[in-house]
Amino acid sequence: MKKFLGAVLGGALTMSFSVLAAEPVATAATAAAPAVSSGVGGQLTQLVxxxxxxxxxxxxxxxxxxxxxxxxxxxxxxxIEIVGSRALGPRDRLMLVQVGNEQILLGLSPGSITALHVLKEPVQVPSTEKPTPEFAQRLLEMLGKDQKDKK
Known part of the structure; x- marks a missing residue:
C-alpha cells in the first residue's frame, strides 16, 4: 500500500513539474496582457x-x-457468552460469563481479569432479549421506532 501511494504521489509531482516546465516565461510584453483562466479551470477540475x-x-x-x-x-x-455486566467504578466491572453449562463471575480492572467465583447453579436471565444501552433505547424511542418492531 505504501509503495502504491508513493508511486501515485511521485507521478503527481512529476506531472506538475512537467506542466510548470512547459509554461512559457513571462516577458514584459506578455506581462501587460490579462491572465487567461482556462488553465485554472482545468486544474480545478483535476483537483475535484x-x-x-x-x-x-x-x-x-x-x-x-x-x-x-x-x-x-x-x-x-x-x-462463551456474556450473561450480565455491572460497572463498579469508572474503570472496574463485574461480568457474569457463561462457558458451556458453567457460569463464572469475573472482576475486570485495567490490566487484569480475575475469576471471582464459579457458580454452582447457573443464574437464569428473565428475558432472552439482549439489553439495549439506555442511550440507544432513548434514541430509538425519539425516532419513533420500538425495539419490538426490529424483530
Missing amino acids: FGLLLVLGLIFLLAWLLRRVQQAGPAGKGQV
Missing part, C-alpha cells in the same frame, strides 16, 4: 476529480473492511 477518487477509495476500503469482518466467525457459534 482527484478528491472524488480519493473519497471513493476510502469508502470502498471501508465497505471491504466491513465485509471481511462479517465473514469472520458467526456470533451464534460462540462458546
Whole structure:
C-alpha cells in the first residue's frame, strides 16, 4: 500500500513539474496582457476529480473492511457468552460469563481479569432479549421506532 501511494504521489509531482516546465516565461510584453483562466479551470477540475477518487477509495476500503469482518466467525457459534455486566467504578466491572453449562463471575480492572467465583447453579436471565444501552433505547424511542418492531 505504501509503495502504491508513493508511486501515485511521485507521478503527481512529476506531472506538475512537467506542466510548470512547459509554461512559457513571462516577458514584459506578455506581462501587460490579462491572465487567461482556462488553465485554472482545468486544474480545478483535476483537483475535484482527484478528491472524488480519493473519497471513493476510502469508502470502498471501508465497505471491504466491513465485509471481511462479517465473514469472520458467526456470533451464534460462540462458546462463551456474556450473561450480565455491572460497572463498579469508572474503570472496574463485574461480568457474569457463561462457558458451556458453567457460569463464572469475573472482576475486570485495567490490566487484569480475575475469576471471582464459579457458580454452582447457573443464574437464569428473565428475558432472552439482549439489553439495549439506555442511550440507544432513548434514541430509538425519539425516532419513533420500538425495539419490538426490529424483530
